[in-house]
Amino acid sequence: MTLEDIYNFLPLTDKLLTGGMPTAEQLSAAAEAGVQVVVNLAPYNPARDLVNEDLLVKSLGMEYINIPVEWDSPNRQSFQEFMSVMDTHQKDKLLVHCRANFRVSGYIAHYRILRLGWQQEEAFKDLRRFWNPADYPIWQKFIEQTLTEEH
Numbered sequence: 001m002t003l004e005d006i007y008n009f010l011p012l013t014d015k016l017l018t019g020g021m022p023t024a025e026q027l028s029a030a031a032e033a034g035v036q037v038v039v040n041l042a043p044y045n046p047a048r049d050l051v052n053e054d055l056l057v058k059s060l061g062m063e064y065i066n067i068p069v070e071w072d073s074p075n076r077q078s079f080q081e082f083m084s085v086m087d088t089h090q091k092d093k094l095l096v097h098c099r100a101n102f103r104v105s106g107y108i109a110h111y112r113i114l115r116l117g118w119q120q121e122e123a124f125k126d127l128r129r130f131w132n133p134a135d136y137p138i139w140q141k142f143i144e145q146t147l148t149e150e151h
Contacts, residue, residue, distance in 0.1 A: 001025035003033055008101035008130055015093045018108060018126075020100045021049060024056055030095045031060035037089050041082070041098040041107065043068035048099065069103045074142045076149075082107045083115065102131050106139060114150050 003009060007020030021042065022030065027050075030038065038057045042049065044066075050056070057064035065085055069078045086094075098104050105127035112123040127133070133140045 001029055003029050003095075005029075006097070007099075010101060010105075010126060010129065012108065012126065015091075016108075017093075017095045018101055018104045019095070019097045022095070022097060024050060027053070027056055027062075028060060031062055034093050035062055035095045036092040037063045037065065037094045039082075039085055039089075039094060039096040040064070040066045041069045041078075041096070041103040043070055069098070069107070071103065072138060074103070074106070074139060076146070079107065079110065079146060083111060086111050087115065100130065105130055106133070106143065110143070110146055110150075113147065120147070 001023065003011075003017065003019075003026060006022045006026050009017070009019040011017045017030070017035065027038065038053075040053065054064045054066065067078050067081050067085065069075075069082075096104050096108065109123045109127045112118040113120055124133075133143050
């Protein structure tokens with residue numbers, strides 16, 4: 001198992017890797033690849049998620065951060081927490097994941113616009129590899145409100 005085997009894996013830079021829910025073997029591969037911090041944006045679901053991901057990540061020598069973003073109700077609090085984590089760990093090698101790289105690609109697009117100064121069209125290209133916010137009205141509204149409020 002390699003990092004590239006993570007569902008919807010997408011390396012954005014040499015220090016920012018994104019994807020869906022990794023397996024235990026894929027987290028081991030992340031540690032071997034020099035990942036220092038694993039950020040999980042999915043709320044825990046025992047039927048679908050890796051049990052004790054936090055303990056496994058820590059046992060592999062990486063920091064684990066969980067910011068549970070409910071798919072049906074993304075909110076400003078989780079978004080601000082995500083932005084703070086990204087700011088704090090901008091020099092670290094990160095693996096940011098959720099279940100399918102939908103939440104992650106949405107939050108990363110915002111980060112690129114609001115912190116890195118990217119143009120909106122360019123920032124949303126990677127997100128659109130996996131999904132279209134127009135197909136999810138709750139997310140479309142969240143994106144529009146967040147970008148308007150933060151600018």
